[in-house]
Amino acid sequence: MFGKHRQSRVFEDFVLLKTMPGDTFSSLASTYLKDPNKGWMIADFNGIKTLSPGQELIIPLSPLDRGGLKADGYQTIPILVYYNFSDSRSDKMSVSKDDFETQMNYLNLNGYHVISLDQLLNFIDYKEQLPEKSIVITFDDAWGSIYDIAVPILIKHGFTATFFIYTDFIGGGKAISWDQIKQLSQQGFDIQCQTKTHRNLAVLKKNESFKEYFNSVETEIMYPKKLIEKTLDKDCKYLAYPYGETNNLVIAMLKKHGYRAAFTIGRKPASFFVDKFRINRSVIYGSYDIEQFKKELSAFQKSELK
Amino acid sequence: MKKLINIFSLFIVLSFFQGFADPVFSFEDSGDKFAKNFSEKPPEAGSIFQPSFCLNKSKAFERMDELQLALFYMKIANTLSPDDPEVSEKIINLKSKINIKSGDAFQKGKIFYQQNKFEEARIQFLTALRYKPDHTDALDYLKNKLIPKPYMLYSPKKDDSLKSISEKFYRDPGFEFLITYFNDLKPNAEPVPGQSLKLPILDPELSPAAVDIPKKITAAKGLLEKKRYQEVIGITDKILKNDHSNKVAIELRNEAFYQTGMELSRQEKNFEALTMFNKVTPGYKSVDKVIQKAIHKEFLKAELLLKENKYEESIHLAERILSHDPSNMATQNLITTAYCQQGRSLLIRKKYDEALKILGDLDPANDCANKIRSAAQKAINVQAESHYLNGVKYFLNEDLQNAIKEWEKTLELNPSHEKAKINIKNAKSLLEKLKKVN
Numbered sequence: 047m048f049g050k051h052r053q054s055r056v057f058e059d060f061v062l063l064k065t066m067p068g069d070t071f072s073s074l075a076s077t078y079l080k081d082p083n084k085g086w087m088i089a090d091f092n093g094i095k096t097l098s099p100g101q102e103l104i105i106p107l108s109p110l111d112r113g114g115l116k117a118d119g120y121q122t123i124p125i126l127v128y129y130n131f132s133d134s135r136s137d138k139m140s141v142s143k144d145d146f147e148t149q150m151n152y153l154n155l156n157g158y159h160v161i162s163l164d165q166l167l168n169f170i171d172y173k174e175q176l177p178e179k180s181i182v183i184t185f186d187d188a189w190g191s192i193y194d195i196a197v198p199i200l201i202k203h204g205f206t207a208t209f210f211i212y213t214d215f216i217g218g219g220k221a222i223s224w225d226q227i228k229q230l231s232q233q234g235f236d237i238q239c240q241t242k243t244h245r246n247l248a249v250l251k252k253n254e255s256f257k258e259y260f261n262s263v264e265t266e267i268m269y270p271k272k273l274i275e276k277t278l279d280k281d282c283k284y285l286a287y288p289y290g291e292t293n294n295l296v297i298a299m300l301k302k303h304g305y306r307a308a309f310t311i312g313r314k315p316a317s318f319f320v321d322k323f324r325i326n327r328s329v330i331y332g333s334y335d336i337e338q339f340k341k342e343l344s345a346f347q348k349s350e351l352k
Numbered sequence: 353m354k355k356l357i358n359i360f361s362l363f364i365v366l367s368f369f370q371g372f373a374d375p376v377f378s379f380e381d382s383g384d385k386f387a388k389n390f391s392e393k394p395p396e397a398g399s400i401f402q403p404s405f406c407l408n409k410s411k412a413f414e415r416m417d418e419l420q421l422a423l424f425y426m427k428i429a430n431t432l433s434p435d436d437p438e439v440s441e442k443i444i445n446l447k448s449k450i451n452i453k454s455g456d457a458f459q460k461g462k463i464f465y466q467q468n469k470f471e472e473a474r475i476q477f478l479t480a481l482r483y484k485p486d487h488t489d490a491l492d493y494l495k496n497k498l499i500p501k502p503y504m505l506y507s508p509k510k511d512d513s514l515k516s517i518s519e520k521f522y523r524d525p526g527f528e529f530l531i532t533y534f535n536d537l538k539p540n541a542e543p544v545p546g547q548s549l550k551l552p553i554l555d556p557e558l559s560p561a562a563v564d565i566p567k568k569i570t571a572a573k574g575l576l577e578k579k580r581y582q583e584v585i586g587i588t589d590k591i592l593k594n595d596h597s598n599k600v601a602i603e604l605r606n607e608a609f610y611q612t613g614m615e616l617s618r619q620e621k622n623f624e625a626l627t628m629f630n631k632v633t634p635g636y637k638s639v640d641k642v643i644q645k646a647i648h649k650e651f652l653k654a655e656l657l658l659k660e661n662k663y664e665e666s667i668h669l670a671e672r673i674l675s676h677d678p679s680n681m682a683t684q685n686l687i688t689t690a691y692c693q694q695g696r697s698l699l700i701r702k703k704y705d706e707a708l709k710i711l712g713d714l715d716p717a718n719d720c721a722n723k724i725r726s727a728a729q730k731a732i733n734v735q736a737e738s739h740y741l742n743g744v745k746y747f748l749n750e751d752l753q754n755a756i757k758e759w760e761k762t763l764e765l766n767p768s769h770e771k772a773k774i775n776i777k778n779a780k781s782l783l784e785k786l787k788k789v790n
Contacts, residue, residue: 057431059424059427060424060427060428062401062428102400102401103400104400104428106424110420110421110424110485111420111485112485113478113481113482113485115478115481115482115485116418116482117416117417117418117482120478172491172495248555249557249593250557250558250593256527256558257529259558260529260530293554293555293558294500294502294503294552294553294554294555295502295552295554295555295558297502298502298503298534298550298552301502302533302534319474319478319494319495319498319499321499321500323502349475349478350475351475351478351479351482352417352479
């Protein structure tokens with residue numbers, strides 16, 4: 047029946063209600079979906095952007111579209127990866143401050159939802175629904191310029207991001223420091239692993255025996271995970287492959303050691319049925335103009351599902 | 353009677369929402385972000401909870417083949433109008449339609465899967481899941497069977513040992529440690545028949561015994577004849593990872609890089625060609641000559657740019673040449689000349705500071721640079737002196753503030769101008785004294 051203070055009826059699968067002054071999508075999501083971040087689900091389902099007092103709403107209590115499947119295709123999630131930044135000039139691996147600002151601004155103005163890796167993996171695990179234009183932002187290598195140039199812009203736009211670090215680099219000349227990493231983690235940014243030394247996990251080094259290779263890969267996978275978890279007191283469960291390269295042995299080892307997913311490099315965006323240990327990320331190069339950037343943002347793959 | 357009950361239910365539902373006649377004002381949720389592309393307008397207030405609204409919505413979704421949404425709205429209609437037989441019947445029909453469509457798609461998917469047509473199978477399983485989101489079998493295909501496993505499962509036979517299993521799968525009994533590692537077994541464990549062992553699948557380049565080198569050499573030779581150089585490079589790389597000194601593979605790899613470089617060179621992509629040529633073993637064929645030829649072509653371009661007074665472009669190109677051939681004297685000289693000419697151009701345009709900056713990194717013994725530097729410095733000193741004299745004029749006219757400003761400009765241009773320094777000090781002291789007197 048209707049509650050004491052608002053007119054609402056809660057059923058097994060949905061809620062019917064009339065909004066009251068002060069209601070927001072977040073507050074309604076917090077009350078009925080137990081998660082203030084799911085306000086977009088209410089907005090999307092009811093096809094509205096704003097709320098007015100007395101507005102009638104239907105709130106589905108469970109995700110209706112977990113895999114993002116539609117009659118004409120399925121949802122895809124672009125995952126962007128950036129490496130280095132510069133104040134002015136950009137080169138292949140360095141994005142200029144102005145370009146990054148333009149790109150983040152574009153995402154903001156065009157209704158993209160920047161989501162975390164946990165949200166992405168809940169979608170891939172077919173547990174959660176995501177907003178139609180969801181996107182993930184990641185950074186590799188932990189160059190100091192990421193902290194100096196990219197982070198303030200992310201904060202300005204309220205975007206979250208994941209930093210894949212290779213731990214031997216941290217604290218070095220042009221790298222981010224552990225203090226900065228701790229600060230980022232406390233600010234809610236996600237710190238994950240890109241191995242210990244950034245070796246190519248898929249290739250034997252010259253004159254390296256298979257056993258030496260095996261031991262080295264195990265160290266590359268285990269050491270930084272423990273170090274990050276100990277230093278930040280947070281789970282380290284995602285890995286970005288150096289150079290984007292992997293093989294079956296590496297994947298088997300990641301699974302054995304409790305990693306939830308791992309990321310390679312490639313332009314095909316992620317769907318919910320992607321191989322969790324070969325998830326593509328699109329590199330955003332310094333030479334990209336905004337048109338090339340837009341091409342990396344595909345959030346839907348057409349395919350007749352009838 | 354039923355009709356009466358329906359009307360009564362509708363009346364009850366509508367009455368729940370009476371009295372909501374607050375003035376409508378919009379309040380955005382600033383802490384949240386919403387989808388911004390809406391194709392449909394929100395329904396008018398007061399209509400959304402009417403069974404007819406939900407019924408119509410359901411029918412619209414059914415027409416669009418979005419049967420889950422159709423069912424969802426029909427369930428709401430049923431809640432609002434529980435005794436409407438049409439609604440109950442529609443729900444049964446929709447559920448049946450969903451089961452049939454998802455079942456059909458799933459069966460098609462299984463057939464494609466058995467035929468190893470995995471892409472077609474995936475589309476069908478996705479279709480099954482779209483119609484019926486809880487179709488666990490379709491989900492299992494999509495999330496497990498269609499995703500390659502990094503290991504295979506093996507059930508040991510009687511008399512199997514870890515060494516024999518290792519020999520069987522990896523062609524090397526020494527790889528038994530892989531089996532113990534991935535199955536949490538002790539090193540001397542005996543496999544038990546019936547148990548399921550995980551055996552990681554090794555990529556060919558990790559398992560020397562598994563790389564059939566003669567076969568790969570033959571394949572690489574065939575590809576070379578067909579001018580499929582990238583594939584030759586890929587194959588020979590794999591061979592050389594396992595056999596670093598395989599002469600045939602080295603030869604094939606050299607030829608592939610050499611030919612790729614020649615092709616790029618013909619397309620005037622000289623730097624890309626150089627990258628290829630530099631991967632060839634020095635001395636192979638005429639690689640050293642073609643490297644020089646590619647460099648010379650780019651040098652001529654840099655020289656032309658210089659003649660057109662495009663200094664920066666010329667320098668940039670010359671620096672690229674040096675990154676491939678650091679000891680190229682002609683290119684080094686070209687860079688010096690370009691800087692000098694750029695400096696001279698700046699000098700003519702009275703941009704003395706910029707001229708000095710541009711020439712800053714050049715060899716101090718370079719004549720041309722020295723002459724320009726000296727001329728620029730001289731011009732700056734003249735400017736400094738002019739400001740100094742202006743200051744003196746102001747001073748004589750008892751305008752101490754402007755006198756100081758002029759002398760400060762003098763010092764900016766010539767920091768070692770002693771007279772200006774002394775005059776500023778004296779003028780400031782005078783100003784202080786005047787302040788006290790006033």
